[in-house]
Amino acid sequence: MSATPEKPDRPRVLLVDDYPDAREMYTEYLEFSGYEVIGAGNGLEALQRAVDASPDIILMDLSLPVMDGWEATRRLKADQRTASIPVVALTGHALAGISEGAKKAGCDAFVTKPCLPEDLVREIKRILDAPSTTRKPRRSGKYAKSS
Amino acid sequence: MPARAAALVAVAAPRRAAAKRNGSAAPYTGIPRVRVAVDTGAGDDAEMLAVRVRLLEGFVARAELSDCTQLALQWLAEVLGFTRSICLVRPEAEQSLFVVGSWGMTTSTVASYTVSLEDWNNPLVTAFNHRKELFFPAPHSAADRKRRPSTPFEDAAFHAVPLGVSGFSEDSFGILLVAGSEAIGADFHWFVSVFSQRIDQILRQQALTEGDRKQGRERSLLYSIINAVTDPILLTDTEGRLLIANARALTLFTASEEESEGRRGAVRMNNMLLSSALSSKAIEETGATRRELLLVNPVDGSDLVFELLSTVTEDPRQGSGVVSILRNVTDLRRASEEIEENYRKMRIAEVQARAESDRLNLIIDSVADPIVVTDAAGATSLMNEPAERLFTIPQRASEIEQRWVQANDAHFSSFIAGMLVSADQRRVGEIGLVDPKTGEAMPVEAIAGKILSEHGELTAVVTILHDRREAIEKALLYEQLKQASDELERKIQAATADIAQQNELLRRQAIELEQASALKSQFLANMSHEFRTPLNAMLGYTSMLLQGVAGDLEPPVKRQLGRIESNGRHLLTIINEILDISRIEAGRMPLQLSTFRIPELVGEVKAELEPIIMRSKLTITVDVPRDLKPITSDRQKVKQILLNLLSNALKFTHHGGVTIAARQHAKERTMTLSVTDTGIGIAPADQDRVFEDFRQLDNSPTRAYGGTGLGLSICRRLAQMLDGEITVQSQVGKGSTFMLALPVKGRK
Numbered sequence: 001m002s003a004t005p006e007k008p009d010r011p012r013v014l015l016v017d018d019y020p021d022a023r024e025m026y027t028e029y030l031e032f033s034g035y036e037v038i039g040a041g042n043g044l045e046a047l048q049r050a051v052d053a054s055p056d057i058i059l060m061d062l063s064l065p066v067m068d069g070w071e072a073t074r075r076l077k078a079d080q081r082t083a084s085i086p087v088v089a090l091t092g093h094a095l096a097g098i099s100e101g102a103k104k105a106g107c108d109a110f111v112t113k114p115c116l117p118e119d120l121v122r123e124i125k126r127i128l129d130a131p132s133t134t135r136k137p138r139r140s141g142k143y144a145k146s147s
Numbered sequence: 148m149p150a151r152a153a154a155l156v157a158v159a160a161p162r163r164a165a166a167k168r169n170g171s172a173a174p175y176t177g178i179p180r181v182r183v184a185v186d187t188g189a190g191d192d193a194e195m196l197a198v199r200v201r202l203l204e205g206f207v208a209r210a211e212l213s214d215c216t217q218l219a220l221q222w223l224a225e226v227l228g229f230t231r232s233i234c235l236v237r238p239e240a241e242q243s244l245f246v247v248g249s250w251g252m253t254t255s256t257v258a259s260y261t262v263s264l265e266d267w268n269n270p271l272v273t274a275f276n277h278r279k280e281l282f283f284p285a286p287h288s289a290a291d292r293k294r295r296p297s298t299p300f301e302d303a304a305f306h307a308v309p310l311g312v313s314g315f316s317e318d319s320f321g322i323l324l325v326a327g328s329e330a331i332g333a334d335f336h337w338f339v340s341v342f343s344q345r346i347d348q349i350l351r352q353q354a355l356t357e358g359d360r361k362q363g364r365e366r367s368l369l370y371s372i373i374n375a376v377t378d379p380i381l382l383t384d385t386e387g388r389l390l391i392a393n394a395r396a397l398t399l400f401t402a403s404e405e406e407s408e409g410r411r412g413a414v415r416m417n418n419m420l421l422s423s424a425l426s427s428k429a430i431e432e433t434g435a436t437r438r439e440l441l442l443v444n445p446v447d448g449s450d451l452v453f454e455l456l457s458t459v460t461e462d463p464r465q466g467s468g469v470v471s472i473l474r475n476v477t478d479l480r481r482a483s484e485e486i487e488e489n490y491r492k493m494r495i496a497e498v499q500a501r502a503e504s505d506r507l508n509l510i511i512d513s514v515a516d517p518i519v520v521t522d523a524a525g526a527t528s529l530m531n532e533p534a535e536r537l538f539t540i541p542q543r544a545s546e547i548e549q550r551w552v553q554a555n556d557a558h559f560s561s562f563i564a565g566m567l568v569s570a571d572q573r574r575v576g577e578i579g580l581v582d583p584k585t586g587e588a589m590p591v592e593a594i595a596g597k598i599l600s601e602h603g604e605l606t607a608v609v610t611i612l613h614d615r616r617e618a619i620e621k622a623l624l625y626e627q628l629k630q631a632s633d634e635l636e637r638k639i640q641a642a643t644a645d646i647a648q649q650n651e652l653l654r655r656q657a658i659e660l661e662q663a664s665a666l667k668s669q670f671l672a673n674m675s676h677e678f679r680t681p682l683n684a685m686l687g688y689t690s691m692l693l694q695g696v697a698g699d700l701e702p703p704v705k706r707q708l709g710r711i712e713s714n715g716r717h718l719l720t721i722i723n724e725i726l727d728i729s730r731i732e733a734g735r736m737p738l739q740l741s742t743f744r745i746p747e748l749v750g751e752v753k754a755e756l757e758p759i760i761m762r763s764k765l766t767i768t769v770d771v772p773r774d775l776k777p778i779t780s781d782r783q784k785v786k787q788i789l790l791n792l793l794s795n796a797l798k799f800t801h802h803g804g805v806t807i808a809a810r811q812h813a814k815e816r817t818m819t820l821s822v823t824d825t826g827i828g829i830a831p832a833d834q835d836r837v838f839e840d841f842r843q844l845d846n847s848p849t850r851a852y853g854g855t856g857l858g859l860s861i862c863r864r865l866a867q868m869l870d871g872e873i874t875v876q877s878q879v880g881k882g883s884t885f886m887l888a889l890p891v892k893g894r895k
Contacts, residue, residue: 025691029687029696032696113680116690117687
């Protein structure tokens with residue numbers, strides 16, 4: 001899908017969004033910006049992908065079908081295998097209190113949609129560059145993109 | 148007594164002879180013979196010692212004055228040979244000396260012999276008073292005889308020896324007359340000395356017992372007197388203890404163990420009451436005046452009222468005490484109270500009776516209705532002024548007036564006649580009278596009552612006449628009024644029902660409106676979200692294309708994509724503002740308080756608008772002191788307000804500059820953030836309207852400035868949420884200043 005050649009040290013991003021156009025747009029831009037992107041359309045799928053692909057960061061839309069982003073984040077943070085992966089909440093609901101709820105569910109950062117692709121990339125860079133003791137070391141991209 | 152003495156001499160004489168014969172002290176009647184060693188002061192004449200002892204023993208055995216004297220005189224005659232002697236003693240409180248014993252004298256000679264101590268010429272009185280022994284030799288002449296005191300010894304020589312005790316009192320208490328011319332010696336003086344002592348002893352004892360008896364008699368007399376008094380009398384010591392009480396007092400203040408508990412309780416109570424009444428303080432305060440003392444009758448428990456008279460007595464031997472006399476005034480007081488009460492009642496009755504009669508007169512006079520009193524025969528005995536107008540012919544009355552009055556009289560008489568013959572006590576009837584002034588018909592209601600005497604005889608009939616004209620008229624008016632009122636009430640009820648219905652309708656509408664408004668807000672919030680999702684994709688792709696993600700673009704394409712992007716952003720702003728308004732209205736925008744610094748906030752706002760600032764070519768001045776203290780508020784909302792104010796200033800300013808200033812006001816605990824521009828300005832009339840929803844002053848479809856017109860409206864609402872306010876100062880053509888005032892420490 002991308003013309004950019006794969007680099008072995010590209011950070012892997014799990015992008016969870018039920019709106020395909022948005023998912024596609026962000027995927028395209030992230031890959032353009034040098035990331036490897038795995039997509040998921042709902043919370044349940046996101047859990048599966050997170051375990052399978054061990055991404056470096058998860059971008060989680062909060063309003064999702066099947067299982068919403070809050071529940072998915074809670075489960076990710078409860079699972080030892082995925083607990084250390086930073087989760088950035090993405091939502092169109094800029095209502096006050098939502099960011100609190102997201103933090104409570106275990107999200108590490110919060111981004112309000114609409115969010116321009118470049119703003120999102122800036123946020124991802126900020127989180128991945130921040131020193132963290134709990135963060136796993138960057139992994140090589142030996143897993144192929146699932147979709 | 149002298150007779151007995153003579154008899155004694157007769158029997159005693161042979162015994163003395165026998166004693167001499169035996170060579171020892173002869174046995175002597177009544178005197179036991181005991182040998183006692185007594186220093187007689189007269190040598191060692193053993194016989195003399197014995198007889199002296201005999202005298203002393205005789206004294207010991209005799210307590211009576213006469214017995215003792217008799218024994219002594221007998222001893223004097225037998226031992227010392229003074230065969231005739233008389234002993235006189237002065238009884239207490241007497242001014243004469245009386246014979247208490249004699250020896251060798253006939254009864255008749257001494258029976259009436261006395262020596263008056265007031266007779267100063269009598270040498271015996273001198274001897275007595277001066278305790279001087281005198282000797283009177285036998286007279287040789289009439290003159291001698293005259294100088295001699297007269298005694299039963301007559302002309303015989305005699306000694307007068309005063310009797311007295313030395314050491315105690317120099318006074319003599321008697322005198323011993325002894326016939327004989329021979330001198331008196333030591334034995335005689337010894338005799339006088341012991342005899343005097345013994346007589347003194349007996350006299351003292353007599354005086355003592357006599358005194359005691361007398362006191363005893365007096366005391367019992369005193370007791371019977373105070374016991375005879377029906378008022379309680381008490382003597383108490385200073386501590387209030389009962390010393391002496393009469394019989395009546397004893398029943399009040401003492402009770403034995405056998406008495407009933409109630410009685411003993413009453414006695415205890417009485418003692419307590421008395422003690423407190425007699426407490427020295429109480430006496431001091433009131434002196435010896437009369438006081439009232441309420442006691443309990445221990446017999447039946449009834450109240451007794453006493454008048455208490457207490458007097459403090461000072462007795463140097465017994466100490467001071469209080470004599471109290473209680474006078475029972477219970478009945479007295481009751482009686483006086485009754486009299487007072489009766490008098491009071493009488494006065495009240497009198498006053499009432501007078502008031503009653505006054506009132507009655509007043510009532511009769513003040514009643515506007517005619518009142519007529521008729522006697523048992525039907526003759527009028529009393530009528531008030533209104534009645535007179537109806538039933539008496541006035542002076543200078545016309546003929547017709549006279550006729551009307553007569554007609555009235557006739558009607559009334561027939562009513563009274565009917566009343567008199569009937570057995571009814573009261574009767575109410577209607578009489579058709581005529582007003583004598585106008586001739587107008589005057590229906591009256593007559594209320595008549597019979598007044599009976601104590602024996603049931605009819606004494607009078609009182610009739611009150613009540614003019615019915617007014618009542619009839621009133622009834623008519625009332626009927627009309629009632630109809631009108633009913634009509635009104637009916638109308639009001641109808642109107643009220645209408646209003647209630649409308650109220651209900653309005654209430655329902657209000658609820659519906661509220662629901663509709665909530666639905667609208669919810670709808671708008673949802674719609675905004677739905678709008679933004681696709682817009683997000685559109686803006687994202689546009690941005691990506693402009694960044695050359697899909698390869699380099701031709702300049703015209705880049706310009707066209709730029710238009711798409713700017714319009715898309717504008718659309719996003721509009722959607723965001725609509726979303727904000729609906730959130731605020733739906734109450735879904737809670738405060739998120741935090742403490743933050745203003746300079747940083749201003750920096751962020753400026754940075755976000757940097758592209759617009761760059762394009763505008765305006766001078767932006769930031770006047771924010773670096774040392775501004777942090778404030779506590781909702782940072783996001785303050786930032787949104789400032790963003791809005793600054794972007795407005797940039798939008799409406801074409802030349803000059805924009806100044807962002809911040810100030811803190813410690814006193815008011817507020818701070819202000821202001822944005823001043825040199826833009827187009829706002830006319831005074833429009834300055835309030837800029838804060839209204841969807842208001843842009845240029846409302847034409849081709850207006851020169853973009854925006855929804857919601858920005859200031861949102862700012863004002865946000866400021867209100869933060870307990871602050873936004874104000875504007877502006878001059879057309881010169882520029883505007885928008886100022887946000889906020890509390891330094893905001894509260895939720």
